[in-house]
Amino acid sequence: AQSVSQHNHHVILSEAASLELGCNYSYGGTVNLFWYVQYPGQHLQLLLKYFSGDPLVKGIKGFEAEFIKSKFSFNLRKPSVQWSDTAEYFCAVNARGNNRLAFGKGNQVVVIP
Amino acid sequence: EAQVTQNPRYLITVTGKKLTVTCSQNMNHEYMSWYRQDPGLGLRQIYYSMNVEVTDKGDVPEGYKVSRKEKRNFPLILESPSPNQTSLYFCASSLIVSGIYNEQFFGPGTRLTVL
Numbered sequence: 699a700q701s702v703s704q705h706n707h708h709v710i711l712s713e714a715a716s717l718e719l720g721c722n723y724s725y726g727g728t729v730n731l732f733w734y735v736q737y738p739g740q741h742l743q744l745l746l747k748y749f750s751g752d753p754l755v756k757g758i759k760g761f762e763a764e765f766i767k768s769k770f771s772f773n774l775r776k777p778s779v780q781w782s783d784t785a786e787y788f789c790a791v792n793a794r795g796n797n798r799l800a801f802g803k804g805n806q807v808v809v810i811p
Numbered sequence: 812e813a814q815v816t817q818n819p820r821y822l823i824t825v826t827g828k829k830l831t832v833t834c835s836q837n838m839n840h841e842y843m844s845w846y847r848q849d850p851g852l853g854l855r856q857i858y859y860s861m862n863v864e865v866t867d868k869g870d871v872p873e874g875y876k877v878s879r880k881e882k883r884n885f886p887l888i889l890e891s892p893s894p895n896q897t898s899l900y901f902c903a904s905s906l907i908v909s910g911i912y913n914e915q916f917f918g919p920g921t922r923l924t925v926l
Binding site: 704707732734740741742743744747788797798799800801802803804 | 842844846851852853854855856859861867869870901903913914915917918919920
Protein backbone atom coordinates (compact mmCIF):
# COMPACT_ATOMS: atom_id res chain seq x y z
CA ALA A 699 0.00 0.00 0.00
CA GLN A 700 1.21 3.47 -0.76
CA SER A 701 2.12 5.75 2.14
CA VAL A 702 3.22 9.36 2.31
CA SER A 703 5.61 10.96 4.79
CA GLN A 704 5.83 14.64 5.57
CA HIS A 705 8.35 15.87 8.12
CA ASN A 706 8.61 19.03 10.19
CA HIS A 707 4.93 19.15 10.90
CA HIS A 708 5.14 22.66 12.33
CA VAL A 709 7.11 25.33 10.53
CA ILE A 710 7.39 28.93 11.66
CA LEU A 711 9.20 31.46 9.52
CA SER A 712 9.33 35.16 8.76
CA GLU A 713 8.04 36.88 5.67
CA ALA A 714 10.47 36.77 2.73
CA ALA A 715 12.11 33.61 4.04
CA SER A 716 12.31 30.59 1.79
CA LEU A 717 10.15 27.56 2.40
CA GLU A 718 10.80 23.93 1.59
CA LEU A 719 8.51 21.11 2.66
CA GLY A 720 9.55 17.53 2.20
CA CYS A 721 7.35 14.74 0.89
CA ASN A 722 8.41 11.12 0.48
CA TYR A 723 6.26 8.24 -0.65
CA SER A 724 6.61 4.49 -0.59
CA TYR A 725 5.59 3.03 -3.93
CA GLY A 726 7.88 1.73 -6.61
CA GLY A 727 5.66 2.20 -9.63
CA THR A 728 4.29 5.16 -11.53
CA VAL A 729 2.62 7.78 -9.42
CA ASN A 730 0.57 10.94 -9.70
CA LEU A 731 1.67 13.53 -7.15
CA PHE A 732 -0.18 16.47 -5.65
CA TRP A 733 0.28 19.26 -3.16
CA TYR A 734 -2.84 20.71 -1.57
CA VAL A 735 -3.16 23.74 0.67
CA GLN A 736 -5.73 24.39 3.37
CA TYR A 737 -6.02 27.99 4.54
CA PRO A 738 -7.46 28.54 8.01
CA GLY A 739 -11.11 27.60 8.07
CA GLN A 740 -11.22 26.62 4.42
CA HIS A 741 -11.31 23.44 2.38
CA LEU A 742 -8.38 21.94 0.53
CA GLN A 743 -7.29 23.49 -2.74
CA LEU A 744 -4.84 22.20 -5.29
CA LEU A 745 -1.46 23.95 -5.36
CA LEU A 746 0.18 21.88 -8.06
CA LYS A 747 0.33 18.39 -9.53
CA TYR A 748 2.71 16.11 -11.40
CA PHE A 749 1.70 13.35 -13.77
CA SER A 750 4.62 13.11 -16.19
CA GLY A 751 7.15 15.20 -18.11
CA ASP A 752 9.28 17.96 -16.62
CA PRO A 753 9.92 16.95 -13.00
CA LEU A 754 9.94 20.59 -11.91
CA VAL A 755 6.35 21.77 -11.77
CA LYS A 756 5.09 25.24 -11.05
CA GLY A 757 1.84 25.88 -9.27
CA ILE A 758 -0.19 28.79 -8.08
CA LYS A 759 1.01 31.59 -5.83
CA GLY A 760 4.69 31.12 -6.66
CA PHE A 761 4.97 27.56 -5.41
CA GLU A 762 6.92 24.88 -7.21
CA ALA A 763 7.75 21.25 -6.57
CA GLU A 764 10.39 18.87 -7.84
CA PHE A 765 9.82 15.19 -8.46
CA ILE A 766 12.95 13.12 -7.84
CA LYS A 767 12.08 9.57 -8.78
CA SER A 768 15.26 8.04 -7.34
CA LYS A 769 14.48 9.54 -3.96
CA PHE A 770 10.72 8.91 -4.07
CA SER A 771 10.32 12.57 -3.22
CA PHE A 772 8.15 15.49 -4.28
CA ASN A 773 9.32 18.48 -2.24
CA LEU A 774 7.47 21.77 -2.26
CA ARG A 775 9.30 25.11 -2.39
CA LYS A 776 8.64 28.81 -2.37
CA PRO A 777 11.55 31.26 -2.55
CA SER A 778 9.91 34.05 -0.54
CA VAL A 779 6.85 33.47 1.61
CA GLN A 780 4.17 35.96 2.57
CA TRP A 781 1.97 36.19 5.60
CA SER A 782 -0.92 34.92 3.44
CA ASP A 783 0.92 31.61 2.96
CA THR A 784 0.04 30.67 6.53
CA ALA A 785 -1.80 27.40 6.02
CA GLU A 786 -1.57 23.65 6.27
CA TYR A 787 0.05 21.88 3.34
CA PHE A 788 -0.64 18.30 2.34
CA CYS A 789 1.23 16.06 -0.04
CA ALA A 790 -0.85 13.35 -1.75
CA VAL A 791 0.04 10.39 -3.91
CA ASN A 792 -1.99 8.24 -6.25
CA ALA A 793 -0.32 5.10 -7.48
CA ARG A 794 -1.29 4.35 -11.08
CA GLY A 795 -3.73 1.47 -11.12
CA ASN A 796 -4.76 2.13 -7.54
CA ASN A 797 -8.08 3.79 -6.90
CA ARG A 798 -7.05 5.71 -3.83
CA LEU A 799 -5.32 8.90 -2.92
CA ALA A 800 -3.01 8.74 0.09
CA PHE A 801 -2.31 11.92 2.04
CA GLY A 802 0.57 12.81 4.28
CA LYS A 803 -0.10 14.15 7.77
CA GLY A 804 0.42 17.72 6.69
CA ASN A 805 2.74 20.62 7.48
CA GLN A 806 1.36 23.47 9.52
CA VAL A 807 3.15 26.59 8.25
CA VAL A 808 2.96 29.90 10.10
CA VAL A 809 4.45 32.99 8.48
CA ILE A 810 5.18 35.85 10.84
CA PRO A 811 4.81 39.34 9.36
CA GLU B 812 -20.05 27.43 -10.66
CA ALA B 813 -18.26 24.09 -10.39
CA GLN B 814 -18.40 22.94 -6.81
CA VAL B 815 -18.80 20.22 -4.23
CA THR B 816 -21.40 20.94 -1.58
CA GLN B 817 -21.85 19.28 1.79
CA ASN B 818 -24.62 19.50 4.32
CA PRO B 819 -24.76 20.13 7.14
CA ARG B 820 -21.62 22.17 7.71
CA TYR B 821 -21.80 21.72 11.47
CA LEU B 822 -23.51 19.00 13.46
CA ILE B 823 -23.62 18.12 17.13
CA THR B 824 -25.30 14.84 17.94
CA VAL B 825 -25.42 12.15 20.59
CA THR B 826 -24.05 8.64 20.61
CA GLY B 827 -26.19 6.18 18.68
CA LYS B 828 -28.37 8.63 16.79
CA LYS B 829 -28.18 7.84 13.09
CA LEU B 830 -27.12 10.67 10.83
CA THR B 831 -26.39 11.35 7.17
CA VAL B 832 -24.04 13.90 5.70
CA THR B 833 -24.90 14.73 2.12
CA CYS B 834 -22.42 15.45 -0.66
CA SER B 835 -23.22 16.65 -4.14
CA GLN B 836 -21.06 17.68 -7.10
CA ASN B 837 -22.07 19.41 -10.32
CA MET B 838 -19.03 18.56 -12.43
CA ASN B 839 -20.16 15.14 -13.72
CA HIS B 840 -17.20 13.52 -11.99
CA GLU B 841 -17.03 9.75 -11.87
CA TYR B 842 -14.94 9.51 -8.73
CA MET B 843 -16.14 10.62 -5.31
CA SER B 844 -14.63 10.11 -1.91
CA TRP B 845 -15.04 10.81 1.79
CA TYR B 846 -12.19 11.75 4.12
CA ARG B 847 -11.91 12.56 7.76
CA GLN B 848 -9.36 15.03 9.03
CA ASP B 849 -8.00 14.77 12.56
CA PRO B 850 -5.19 16.83 14.13
CA GLY B 851 -1.82 15.23 13.55
CA LEU B 852 -3.26 12.49 11.36
CA GLY B 853 -3.90 14.38 8.13
CA LEU B 854 -6.68 13.17 5.86
CA ARG B 855 -7.71 9.57 5.92
CA GLN B 856 -9.96 8.07 3.31
CA ILE B 857 -13.18 6.50 4.55
CA TYR B 858 -14.89 5.30 1.37
CA TYR B 859 -14.70 6.05 -2.30
CA SER B 860 -16.80 5.44 -5.37
CA MET B 861 -15.64 4.91 -8.94
CA ASN B 862 -19.09 5.46 -10.39
CA VAL B 863 -22.78 4.83 -9.76
CA GLU B 864 -23.36 1.70 -7.67
CA VAL B 865 -19.59 1.15 -7.32
CA THR B 866 -18.18 1.84 -3.87
CA ASP B 867 -15.20 0.55 -1.93
CA LYS B 868 -13.54 0.90 1.44
CA GLY B 869 -10.75 3.31 2.15
CA ASP B 870 -8.39 3.26 5.10
CA VAL B 871 -10.89 3.84 7.92
CA PRO B 872 -14.34 2.53 6.88
CA GLU B 873 -15.46 1.11 10.23
CA GLY B 874 -18.65 2.73 11.49
CA TYR B 875 -19.53 4.34 8.17
CA LYS B 876 -21.68 3.49 5.18
CA VAL B 877 -22.04 5.13 1.79
CA SER B 878 -24.21 4.81 -1.28
CA ARG B 879 -23.97 6.03 -4.87
CA LYS B 880 -27.35 5.84 -6.49
CA GLU B 881 -26.80 8.92 -8.64
CA LYS B 882 -23.60 10.21 -10.16
CA ARG B 883 -23.78 13.58 -8.46
CA ASN B 884 -24.55 12.42 -4.89
CA PHE B 885 -22.47 10.46 -2.40
CA PRO B 886 -23.95 10.55 1.11
CA LEU B 887 -22.04 9.42 4.18
CA ILE B 888 -24.09 7.52 6.75
CA LEU B 889 -23.24 6.96 10.39
CA GLU B 890 -25.68 4.31 11.60
CA SER B 891 -24.67 4.56 15.26
CA PRO B 892 -22.24 7.43 15.80
CA SER B 893 -19.69 7.23 18.58
CA PRO B 894 -17.48 9.93 20.14
CA ASN B 895 -14.41 8.68 18.24
CA GLN B 896 -16.16 9.75 15.05
CA THR B 897 -15.96 13.37 16.13
CA SER B 898 -13.97 14.88 13.29
CA LEU B 899 -13.92 17.17 10.28
CA TYR B 900 -15.27 15.40 7.20
CA PHE B 901 -14.54 16.29 3.61
CA CYS B 902 -16.19 15.04 0.46
CA ALA B 903 -14.24 15.22 -2.80
CA SER B 904 -14.73 14.40 -6.45
CA SER B 905 -12.53 14.06 -9.50
CA LEU B 906 -12.43 13.06 -13.12
CA ILE B 907 -10.80 9.84 -14.22
CA VAL B 908 -9.14 10.24 -17.60
CA SER B 909 -7.57 7.15 -19.17
CA GLY B 910 -7.27 5.58 -15.76
CA ILE B 911 -5.43 8.57 -14.36
CA TYR B 912 -6.88 10.39 -11.41
CA ASN B 913 -6.96 14.09 -11.85
CA GLU B 914 -7.05 16.61 -9.04
CA GLN B 915 -9.73 16.18 -6.44
CA PHE B 916 -12.15 19.01 -5.74
CA PHE B 917 -13.07 19.27 -2.10
CA GLY B 918 -16.25 20.33 -0.40
CA PRO B 919 -16.23 22.90 2.43
CA GLY B 920 -16.21 20.28 5.18
CA THR B 921 -18.62 19.11 7.87
CA ARG B 922 -17.56 19.45 11.47
CA LEU B 923 -19.20 16.65 13.44
CA THR B 924 -19.26 16.38 17.22
CA VAL B 925 -20.62 13.21 18.81
CA LEU B 926 -21.36 13.55 22.52
